């Protein structure tokens with residue numbers, strides 16, 4: 103799936119399914135996120151197909167896009183959820199994902215969060231440290247229940263991705279070192295309220311090559327064999343997420359090729375496989391639509407000043423991320439070179455430098471592509487800008503799936519103390 107697969111231009115006008123983006127913009131006002139339901143379904147079914155020969159549960163990584171309409175779309179297709187907070191557990195449940203399809207990751211789960219997850223009866227805790235293991239044991243014992251756990255193993259492989267989204271090197275904060283794993287499992291097996299059932303690994307995000315996965319999974323296979331020899335009943339392997347998407351011109355291995363790697367490295371162990379894709383399900387299923395506020399002639403550059411900013415989409419300033427940018431209507435326009443920037447009072451509020459975009463004027467619509475994952479979820483009210491609404495499209499229908507708040511709603515969250 104490319105950035106434009108589900109958002110093609112037809113006769114110079116950008117569409118999503120049967121609806122012109124400009125028609126949505128008339129009703130919703132910019133900026134807004136727009137998701138294609140068909141794109142989400144297609145990439146989920148792609149994973150299902152690729153893993154159909156293996157006993158696999160797809161646990162969508164909720165943090166990539168936690169909108170209820172997105173989660174409900176995936177829940178209907180049978181998806182589970184990989185969550186990293188109480189809030190995400192609540193979102194998953196509210197959208198219809200059953201607790202027995204929820205795996206709980208995260209380095210700093212609190213007692214309240216563990217208590218809540220245990221009371222629901224989730225599928226698995228992916229435990230990231232020994233103190234966490236002890237806390238889960240304590241809470242499970244107090245509830246007279248048992249927590250099914252896997253340790254998240256840090257396999258010490260380089261994911262060859264941006265350093266802020268690489269998680270499987272020894273120096274990262276995630277998981278327990280593979281060299282200490284056998285000791286940790288021994289300890290876990292002896293603790294009350296704990297049932298050892300699996301092994302978990304997640305080495306990073308936006309991986310464009312399968313080699314780091316193969317390396318990590320090979321180490322995991324060796325560990326599972328060693329753990330079984332130690333007497334542990336390992337029946338689940340959670341292989342994490344991390345498969346990348348095409349933002350610019352990256353060539354991404356197919357989901358089938360990825361599934362084949364999983365099978366080649368882990369298939370002979372006869373474990374249930376959990377996969378936790380996030381970006382690769384949602385990334386190219388969404389765009390951010392903005393309007394040009396002004397075209398500004400700088401001394402050396404021309405700026406397209408948009409009504410969307412880094413508070414709406416932080417990936418370019420946080421990860422130096424590249425997003426394709428198109429004029430929604432290209433008719434009778436030639437390409438020009440622009441710096442595409444937002445209104446926020448920071449130089450980092452830049453979506454692209456020296457980018458070719460069809461000539462645009464104030465009021466024209468601009469589409470920033472590949473924003474379905476890590477877009478809306480990372481947005482903020484910085485500069486007291488409203489969170490952009492979110493829209494989902496299916497066929498000839500569209501719905502606002504998150505509305506734009508009012509200024510009162512934002513300002514009234516603050517409280518002036520009576521003693522002031």
Ligand SMILES: *Cc1c(COP(=O)(O)O)cnc(C)c1O
Nearest residue numbers: 163207307343344378379380381
């Ligand atoms: C973020 C995350 C994922 C999803 O990563 P993607 O790159 O979006 O597929 C999966 N598992 C864990 C533990 C994560 O933290």
